Amino acid sequence: MLFEYVFLGFHGHATTVTELVSTREGFGNLFYYLQRGLDFYRNAVEFQGVWKQQGKKIANFLQTNATLITPEWIRFFVENDFLVGVSLDGPKEVHDQVRHYPNSKGSYDDVMRGIDLLRQARIFNGIICDISTINHLFPKEFFNFFIENNIKKLKFTRVKSIGHYNDVLSLVISPAQYADFMIVIFNLWLELDDPEVEIRDIQSVVSLILGGNRRECIYMGQCDQFVTVYSDGSIYGCDSFPKTDALYFGNVLDEQVKVKSNARLQNFRELLEKRKEHCRTCDWHFICKGGCAKDCYKQLDSVEPLSEVCENLKRYFEHISAKIRSYDLV
Amino acid sequence: MLNPVSVSKPKPNPIPKVLLQAKKEAATQTLEGRAAYEKGPWDKGHWANRK
Numbered sequence: 001m002l003f004e005y006v007f008l009g010f011h012g013h014a015t016t017v018t019e020l021v022s023t024r025e026g027f028g029n030l031f032y033y034l035q036r037g038l039d040f041y042r043n044a045v046e047f048q049g050v051w052k053q054q055g056k057k058i059a060n061f062l063q064t065n066a067t068l069i070t071p072e073w074i075r076f077f078v079e080n081d082f083l084v085g086v087s088l089d090g091p092k093e094v095h096d097q098v099r100h101y102p103n104s105k106g107s108y109d110d111v112m113r114g115i116d117l118l119r120q121a122r123i124f125n126g127i128i129c130d131i132s133t134i135n136h137l138f139p140k141e142f143f144n145f146f147i148e149n150n151i152k153k154l155k156f157t158r159v160k161s162i163g164h165y166n167d168v169l170s171l172v173i174s175p176a177q178y179a180d181f182m183i184v185i186f187n188l189w190l191e192l193d194d195p196e197v198e199i200r201d202i203q204s205v206v207s208l209i210l211g212g213n214r215r216e217c218i219y220m221g222q223c224d225q226f227v228t229v230y231s232d233g234s235i236y237g238c239d240s241f242p243k244t245d246a247l248y249f250g251n252v253l254d255e256q257v258k259v260k261s262n263a264r265l266q267n268f269r270e271l272l273e274k275r276k277e278h279c280r281t282c283d284w285h286f287i288c289k290g291g292c293a294k295d296c297y298k299q300l301d302s303v304e305p306l307s308e309v310c311e312n313l314k315r316y317f318e319h320i321s322a323k324i325r326s327y328d329l330v
Numbered sequence: 331m332l333n334p335v336s337v338s339k340p341k342p343n344p345i346p347k348v349l350l351q352a353k354k355e356a357a358t359q360t361l362e363g364r365a366a367y368e369k370g371p372w373d374k375g376h377w378a379n380r381k
Contacts, residue, residue, distance in 0.1 A: 193346045212356030327345045329353055
């Protein structure tokens with residue numbers, strides 16, 4: 001197996017999909033960012049058909065702001081088993097501050113309309129909510145907002161500056177602020193005690209503490225398994241490092257053996273191993289496995305994680321662990 | 331003579347359903363390993379949209 005998860009970022013061509021799938025031996029998890037017209041996805045699905053007939057299992061996931069979802073899109077998604085996640089940054093007054101059209105009109109109303117359409121079709125795959133300087137002090141309000149709107153599959157991410165969007169530096173919060181936010185969210189999740197509410201980061205940590213093995217990517221220690229493919233078929237590492245030369249692994253048109261033996265890919269894998277080794281004696285290594293290659297390190301070639309990130313991750317893990325231990329579950 | 335005083339023990343907090351469910355899922359994952367991962371919540375999109 002070459003890569004586990006493939007993100008078709010930015011302006012990928014449909015033809016790259018068939019090449020991607022052809023390099024895979026079994027299961028293919030393809031994630032798209034919705035930036036193309038419907039014809040692109042129709043072509044992609046048609047190309048996939050060839051490989052599905054040969055027994056390959058392909059799962060399609062799509063992340064969108066949902067503002068342009070129409071009944072026609074819905075029909076296509078339903079017919080082709082797509083699951084669709086939506087980016088929603090909380091209540092209208094907050095969301096519209098950070099997600100607006102060029103004319104400054106907020107997108108909240110259109111996003112919620114798209115969510116309704118997806119929900120009616122039973123293909124809504126939850127939301128991703130960016131946590132920033134604008135909203136990090138309001139975890140309770142945010143949690144209640146989502147629950148009141150019957151949005152129960154949640155993922156909270158810390159805004160980070162990765163260089164390919166507009167300047168977001170003024171929105172970036174510290175690891176401590178993010179940990180504070182997530183600790184309150186964990187408490188609220190526990191207090192509500194609704195098994196239908198899924199908060200992926202929290203449930204990863206809970207699962208791992210309870211002896212399970214379900215992990216978010218940031219706790220896998222396998223950043224080499226996440227790649228992004230661009231319109232020319234070029235394969236780069238995780239999209240947190242957009243088009244970073246040191247993570248250019250080849251092209252979907254290359255022979256598989258050539259990509260597998262790519263020196264940059266080998267270097268990256270060696271780096272990940274060094275990081276894991278460095279953290280081996282930490283009590284929380286069994287959860288974070290060296291952590292997110294982007295969030296936890298100063299530079300791409302750093303072996304030692306940032307102490308500020310570690311301290312706050314530990315504080316977050318310790319809080320959850322203490323609560324679980326209080327019920328004698330471990 | 332003093333009347334006996336009945337002392338009721340504080341009831342322990344019930345274990346939240348979300349933790350019981352997580353415990354059950356963790357046990358299943360351990361037993362079934364990779365097979366559970368591939369046939370499991372992935373197909374329903376549980377952990378699907380990472381970004």
